[in-house]
Amino acid sequence: MMLWIKMAMRNLLRNRRRSTFTILAIGFGFAGVTLFGGFVHYLTASLRELEIYGRANGHMTLLKEGWDHAGATEEDTTFSGEELAVIKRLLDEHPAVIAVNPMMLVSGILSDGLVSSVCYGTASVPSTLSYIRGYARGVLGEFRYYEGESLEDDVPFGIGVSRGLMNALGVELGDSVVLAGNTASGHFNAVDCVVRQIFETTGDQSERFIALHLEQARLLRDADGAHRVGVLLRDEAYLPEFMEWLRPQLAEAGIEAGMRTWVEMSNFYRRVSEMFNVINGFNLAIVLIIAVMTVINTVSMSVMERTREIGTLRALGLGTPGVRGLFALESAMIGILGAALGLLLQLAGWVTVRVLEPTWVPPQINVEMPLLVYLVPRDMLISTLGVIILAVASALLASRKASEMEVVDALRHN
């Protein structure tokens, strides 16, 4: 076996230039794909965090069954105070649950007395919101969600307004505003608020958005309960099992609730990750095609140059599979060296990004974010094996004809 490897190695060295360029082509292609893949991972992981932690929706959301039916009434869309209490009690029983975030959605008019604007908002208990955000581990772990102060449990009138709303109304931090809207029973109502923070919206939100205390929303709507309940688990892995457990519990308690995973809740995540996965796949396809072509070309050339030698080896008793094995081995080495170079380049790219800390404004996000690439060991392993397997397959393909040539024809070749 050693001799086979030695022979393959030296044959690669025999055509140093050609082998080098083939290895470089594979290496750069490998690094390009894995780095971009690492970037896509970073991106989708960040969007996932945004959904689960940033927006505090948790791993899954409980919604009133029928909340999205046409003509849904207030009762169809809202968990009552009693229902919410039952839900909370149920959720608290489960050991995987670490946070429960009842949310109320409001829409209304925000006014500073001179100018008014429509607005939409989500209301949560501030401490719950920051508790859930605190679990984010990626870029969002140290993300500043707003300018100004945090919302506080004991300041129910404090609200956050989006930059779009701030511009429309011309309000500043600390300004008093009035939030007007309808109560659950359809009456007109208004509450006084103070702007505590300014935040940026993302492309999937209205640019006229507010964040408020759950109590303030209840005051405005003159209702208790919640529209949705976000549930944060210890780990996403518990999700299917947890949902299995919860479904009959809810039914037994007589609560008509629908369950949505965070992926189902986030159109934004699905669309963005689909788009980038398509780009990633396209990239991968191009690189694979180029790599396969390069290897086929390289092997074809050495097969041609060494036809006579193939004849000799076959005269000495090497079978057809052996000939193909010989070229496959050489090609596997090209693949291994190419993948090794690719891994090195990938690491170099990763380190460079780490050191330079570039930032960018992602599409639809409106906030300058660090640009990162993740190292994904599983992808690195798959890419490495993939490159080697493809190299071997290309070699088998390229050497097929020569290996099946009549020995005498090969011997006459020069």
Add this chain to the structure above:
Amino acid sequence: MALYELSGISRTYHMGEIAVTALQAVDLVIDIGELIAVMGPSGSGKSTLCHLLGLLDAPTSGQILMDGQDLSTLEEGRRASLRNQKIGFVFQDFSLVPVLSALENVQLPLMFHAGGVHHSGRRAAEALAAVGLAEHAHHRPNQLSGGQQQRVAIARALVTEAEVVIADEPTANLDSESAAGIMELIVKLNAERKTTFLLSTHDARLLAHIPRKIVLRDGRIVEDRREAAS
């Protein structure tokens, strides 16, 4: 005991419309341990005969028995392993693998042996010593003279303890001194090891010690002469 029995062997090459008959109705018996020279001008069919005997090619018609076994029905995989175990080749242009040392070249046929061979390094070293090249074991072919390269090729043919070594014009690319050395070596190995040797040549000057000479002309055996070795 017959190693080969050829009866009515013909080999015709087709090149488009043109058919070239390289061998025609050849009958031949080769016994174990013989040393045979196949002579004839260029194009007379010497290489074709070597290829047929060496299982590199199959006849268009006729039958070849080796050790009583009909070779014409064998599929290529089986032929390859027979070549590996029973036949050693020596070519006019030495045909050493350039990236391997002399020793590694000699080891090569042992590597091709199904199931592997023990002590292949030692056996290769012994074969190299038998052709007088023990000191050149680690030289690459391009560091060896033509005569030395051909000796390596002979060692490579012998290392598997082949029944027969087929050498197609082994001296054609050598100066006369090296050529004489190679012939001497072949005669000596045949005498010592009782390995059957069949060599082709178009140079009659080197054949003083060859006991059997076959002359081919236009694909036919025109002479088959045995002499008592001098």
